[in-house]
Amino acid sequence: MSAVPATWMRGGTSKCWVFRRPDLDLPGRTVDAVLLGLFGSPDPRQLDGVGGATSTTSKAVILSPSDDPDVDVEYTFAQVGIDEAKVDWGSNCGNCSAVVAPFAVREGWVTPTGTRTRVRVLNTNTGQLMVQHVGTRDGGLDERPTTTIPGVVVPGARVDLGFVSPAGRSTGSLLPSGSPTDTLTAGDVTVPATLVDAGAPVVVLRAADLGLSARETPARLDARPDLLATLDGLRRAGAVAMGMADTPEAAARAVPKLAVVAAPDEAERSGGAHLVVRMLSMGLVHPALPITGSVALTLASRETGTVVSDLLGGPADGTATEAGHEFSMLTPAGLVTTTYSVEDGQPVVAAVRTYRRLVEGSIELPVVAGAPVSAADETARSTEPSDATDAAVTGSPGSPASEHQRAIA
Amino acid sequence: MSAVPATWMRGGTSKCWVFRRPDLDLPGRTVDAVLLGLFGSPDPRQLDGVGGATSTTSKAVILSPSDDPDVDVEYTFAQVGIDEAKVDWGSNCGNCSAVVAPFAVREGWVTPTGTRTRVRVLNTNTGQLMVQHVGTRDGGLDERPTTTIPGVVVPGARVDLGFVSPAGRSTGSLLPSGSPTDTLTAGDVTVPATLVDAGAPVVVLRAADLGLSARETPARLDARPDLLATLDGLRRAGAVAMGMADTPEAAARAVPKLAVVAAPDEAERSGGAHLVVRMLSMGLVHPALPITGSVALTLASRETGTVVSDLLGGPADGTATEAGHEFSMLTPAGLVTTTYSVEDGQPVVAAVRTYRRLVEGSIELPVVAGAPVSAADETARSTEPSDATDAAVTGSPGSPASEHQRAIA
Structure with missing residues (x-):
């Protein structure tokens, strides 16, 4: 069995499984197949995985530090299908984006500055650049629950999701008719x-x-x-x-x-x-x-x-x-x-959201999602550890042999 | 924040959070309060915790090795309230009991014997003794998915839940009228x-x-x-x-x-x-x-x-x-x-179920479930680590001071 490191976080009114991008790169499986396997899809109840069988609890956020000097973190949102074996990469999720800055600070991808740390975020689904601010203290994340938002019955730690220069994105100007009224x-x-x-x-x-x-x-x-x-x-x-x-x-x-x-x-x-x-x-x-x-x-x-x-x-x-x-x-x-501010000469309008880390750990990947143990798996098993072949590994990515392979890589 | 080690497992057609008993003993909180906090209850959506907002996904199993030489593992089932701040300890869950033998083998509480290992289990909710059998190999758990049961769309690893001498438990005899027909x-x-x-x-x-x-x-x-x-x-x-x-x-x-x-x-x-x-x-x-x-x-x-x-x-x-x-x-x-066998001279009827480990990790406990950061927490914070008092720890069990306390204990 393979285990994928993951963090489960509430972001706004959604529950989101958060992954580092390289952790989803498993030999012989697409990222879509990995996510579907982890979430227990397709199955209307997602009984054999971590999905919650509702659209707000079948969401994944995939993060990595950015190579772009103007961006700290890149993230991709995935809406994982429930009764369909399909992952939707077509849109962003405002709620799940609330997990990005806190996760980046905990990972050390951004150095905390005082009580409020700025994180420059690129959403790859939409190409949208955001600026997030999250509470920090003593050089780490400040996760104390101070803020209440509609739809969440308990207070949470605050994160501000800033839209940089949001005016005119659809029409070219803030007041497209040319008049305020x-x-x-x-x-x-x-x-x-x-x-x-x-x-x-x-x-x-x-x-x-x-x-x-x-x-x-x-x-x-x-x-x-x-x-x-x-x-x-x-x-x-x-x-x-x-x-x-x-x-x-x-x-x-x-x-x-x-x-x-x-x-x-x-x-x-x-x-x-x-x-x-x-x-x-x-x-x-x-x-x-x-x-x-x-x-x-x-x-x-x-x-x-x-x-x-x-x-x-x-x-x-x-x-x-x-x-x-x-x-x-x-x-x-x-x-x-919302909060309004000007940063680097650009207006930023931020939505105030809350987050909470729920679980830190790893999710077990099924041997082969939706299918019984394959003959290839048995073959790989019987020959490991001395001479598992690449073919066996490719054909049966969840087998002990491929886990061994991953540990080497 | 405190984190509680936990394993999320599918047992039959339920999803169950599995805990070692001592891990739920936190200073200043009852086990009920800890479970409600971890699960995000009360809240019809259980948005701020690990509960799945349905009765089959708001379940906990608490295990420990037994001191009784005739019992390997004792376990207690808890049905965690969703929109009520209430934990129901009154009954057992046949589905969640499927996680007991696999968990006990992984913890090393039972030594695997060949390809099928026997685990003697006592459910403390009902006082019922069970005998479970779970697949093992190479001295560890055999988690390969070989078995399909109704209500679960994918195969899982098999566990047999054996009822020891089940006849006559309610009336005193297998055929209480004295006649087979x-x-x-x-x-x-x-x-x-x-x-x-x-x-x-x-x-x-x-x-x-x-x-x-x-x-x-x-x-x-x-x-x-x-x-x-x-x-x-x-x-x-x-x-x-x-x-x-x-x-x-x-x-x-x-x-x-x-x-x-x-x-x-x-x-x-x-x-x-x-x-x-x-x-x-x-x-x-x-x-x-x-x-x-x-x-x-x-x-x-x-x-x-x-x-x-x-x-x-x-x-x-x-x-x-x-x-x-x-x-x-x-x-x-x-x-x-079902399977029928005779063990130690007693008839055992076992239900065949399946299980899968979904997540290994730890669940974050909210600072104070259902309430904002308290003044007591702020006090404990401002005085730690040098002179946090017992009173502050008791009054604010989720504070950093009490986490410090736990680490010492």
């Missing part, structure tokens, strides 16, 4: 709107202009198809105004997103909220706030003349802290916080 | 029945006597409330005949169980089946066959004059193998196999 019409509804592109393109509307409070539960909003249709019409009109579609009908379903905002009342303000928000994504009200949406709202709040800054009585600077200017948005799940 | 009546249905007490008390009926084939899907049987009511009436009449209830109405819901059996046809026989069975437990058709039920049917098949042996043309001896006489029952989920 536009007017959008859908049916007989015409309202002011801010169209902002940061993290993701977002259409921002004032709740009061729609007869809403922005305190509605997602279920209550989802139960009003007429309202959702109007909001989607305004979202599509915004897509046209942002140059993302020629007609409202041609607008994509996923982007732009739509946010409905209100100013916090006195009690909400003293509870830490700078803004109250309900966000629609893919036609449904989000249970909290997507990270990309929180980045967009943070930058919209800082610009003069947007519907957000108008609501707040002028451009909002949040609350100054060591980590930057914190801006907290009250969502159905609680406060979602 | 009785007649039971419910409403206008009167059928022959065998009442057997081994593993659990079971009422055994012939499918043909009920107009059934014993090949029905559980869903099809569950959709016939009239049939289920008749079967439950016969089961209750059996309870009275076994001396377990004074009247049918007074019979318990959980016991006796009820089995409907048929002889295998030629194709089923060549596929390895000795008997075809559908079992009712708690008013519903079981998706496979409970281990206790498989023990009862095995012994019923070996006795002259039972409805089982009459069906099979005489007492059944199964198939002779190195492990004993194998008896395979075809269930909705596939073949469930």
Whole structure:
């Protein structure tokens, strides 16, 4: 049997198995096959592996130090199939990315500096560069639980996931219509709107202009198809105004997103909220706030003349802290916080997440995933250790012979 | 932070975290509190711990070598609460007990003997003594996947869970009515029945006597409330005949169980089946066959004059193998196999299960489960390492000071 060193970590609201890249390079097996074997896939229950049989618990993060002098760590996210023998490398996971800086510090790939250490991170799925900050002390990681985020019932150690210069990534500019406030019409509804592109393109509307409070539960909003249709019409009109579609009908379903905002009342303000928000994504009200949406709202709040800054009585600077200017948005799940700072002359908007190391150890790889012991394995076995051949090793990577081979390599 | 050494193993159709008993003795915390912290409970998602948020993946097994010369290993099963901060110590888990012999061999608590090693096991939840056999070779565990069991999509390493002298544990004798076949009546249905007490008390009926084939899907049987009511009436009449209830109405819901059996046809026989069975437990058709039920049917098949042996043309001896006489029952989920042998003059009926080691490592214990960093923790921190007091250690068991304490102890 082969064992693969691994760390299990909670990152935000996901549970992620974390690997050093070379540890997944096993002779005769693809990385996909190794991950599927470790996770117990394909199997709807992932009973024979470490997968948790849900999308948020069948995730892997693969890390290595970077050769690029501007990058400390490169990481790749893998969504490991559950009942399919398939690994999806096509997207990043904002939650799992919270494990990158803490893992890099523990590995010694980054030298801790004081109580807060900066880690430059490249996600290879998307090519996106991030700057993360994680708490450190006494030259090591500071893993004490100090911070609570929506969706996690216990406090965790804080990590800030910074998006470097996020403005205009989709359209070329922060305010793609050229104006901080536009007017959008859908049916007989015409309202002011801010169209902002940061993290993701977002259409921002004032709740009061729609007869809403922005305190509605997602279920209550989802139960009003007429309202959702109007909001989607305004979202599509915004897509046209942002140059993302020629007609409202041609607008994509996923982007732009739509946010409905209100100013916090006195009690909400003293509870830490700078803004109250309900966000629609893919036609449904989000249970909290997507990270990309929180980045967009943070930058919209800082610009003069947007519907957000108008609501707040002028451009909002949040609350100054060591980590930057914190801006907290009250969502159905609680406060979602970002930090704004300028580093190396570039604006950085960071989402505050938490992490915790759960397990340090190694995962056993099945002899041959999904198949009984092969004849090749028996052959390799009977001839080791003196004369195991390369052919036997290649044909049966989990056999004792190949383990022997690995130990030599 | 404290880390607790642990091994994650699949045992049968469960995933079980396995601990050495002394590793859970942490100063200032109960074992219950330690387990809840490690598993991330209470939390319906167990997001901040190793629990899998289902009953089959929130299980712990705690082992130690035994001082009793007749016992090699003692083990305790714990069902760790998910959304409740509660650990249930009241019952054993047949699936998780499959990890005991392999773990004991790996720990060196039992010396391997040849290709099949015997381990005498005491379950402390129930006081039940078991004899397990696990494959070994070259003086260590043989973990190669050779065996398939219903409910697990991949083969695993075999372990035989032997019940020593299981007959009569509930009623005092294997055939509590004193006869191998009785007649039971419910409403206008009167059928022959065998009442057997081994593993659990079971009422055994012939499918043909009920107009059934014993090949029905559980869903099809569950959709016939009239049939289920008749079967439950016969089961209750059996309870009275076994001396377990004074009247049918007074019979318990959980016991006796009820089995409907048929002889295998030629194709089923060549596929390895000795008997075809559908079992009712708690008013519903079981998706496979409970281990206790498989023990009862095995012994019923070996006795002259039972409805089982009459069906099979005489007492059944199964198939002779190195492990004993194998008896395979075809269930909705596939073949469930037992072995029958005599050891030290006592009959042993064993259920064939499989196991796999998934992870070796250690689980991080949260600083204080379910609560933010406490003032006591900060105090302990600021005074360590020179003068951490016992009071600070007791009040804050997860602090660095207590970890220091553990290292000394």
